[in-house]
Amino acid sequence: MRYHFCPKCGGALSIEKTQDKNKPQCTQCSFTFYQNPAVGVAAIVIKDQKLLLGKRQGSYAGQWCIPCGYVEWDEDVYDAVIREFYEETGLTISISKVYTVLSNFHNPAQHTVGIWFMAEVMDGEEKAGDDLEEVGYFTFEDMPELAFPTDRIVIEKLKSEELIQ
Ligand SMILES: [Zn+2]
Missing domain, CATH: 3.90.79.10 (Nucleoside Triphosphate Pyrophosphohydrolase)
Structure with missing residues (x-):
């Protein structure tokens, strides 16, 4: 996981829900941070x-x-x-x-x-x-x-x- 904070609200990103390190989700606003090349x-x-x-x-x-x-x-x-x-x-x-x-x-x-x-x-x-x-x-x-x-x-x-x- 390259990023730790949500770019939209600053909340913590987590892979707990998605179980995919390339799709961390914000624990505050549920934004999914897709990590693409x-x-x-x-x-x-x-x-x-x-x-x-x-x-x-x-x-x-x-x-x-x-x-x-x-x-x-x-x-x-x-x-x-x-x-x-x-x-x-x-x-x-x-x-x-x-x-x-x-x-x-x-x-x-x-x-x-x-x-x-x-x-x-x-x-x-x-x-x-x-x-x-x-x-x-x-x-x-x-x-x-x-x-x-x-x-x-x-x-x-x-x-x-x-x-x-
Ligand atoms: Zn967020």
């Missing part, structure tokens, strides 16, 4: 069969990832990936398709469902921003240390489909 989005940009990655600062500092972020509450999922990619790389992208979808369990405090989109660069200059300090293109052999195990799965799929070299 957040949605993460990432964009795959490939140039000359090399994959664009970003070196992270803040959480997972020094490790690399496919540029990514969270979908905000009122935001369309496609707008989210375009916004996040622009904030982190300075590049405006156009989405061609969903490449794959995976559950991320690496952070026990925040499970996510990650959506990796195939994207093409439309405009802009590569410039690391937001939670990235550096961006670069990598071949499979030159892949730096990755922050997330699911990025590794995605990268192996890209390699097996010969989309990266």
Whole structure:
């Protein structure tokens, strides 16, 4: 159980009634606090069969990832990936398709469902921003240390489909 107090009234949350740690209920107002994964989005940009990655600062500092972020509450999922990619790389992208979808369990405090989109660069200059300090293109052999195990799965799929070299 990640949270102990009701977000509506401040009463104590308990799993006594539901017996489900992902559905604690408020002992004061009976509000059920459903704990669901957040949605993460990432964009795959490939140039000359090399994959664009970003070196992270803040959480997972020094490790690399496919540029990514969270979908905000009122935001369309496609707008989210375009916004996040622009904030982190300075590049405006156009989405061609969903490449794959995976559950991320690496952070026990925040499970996510990650959506990796195939994207093409439309405009802009590569410039690391937001939670990235550096961006670069990598071949499979030159892949730096990755922050997330699911990025590794995605990268192996890209390699097996010969989309990266
Ligand atoms: Zn309550």
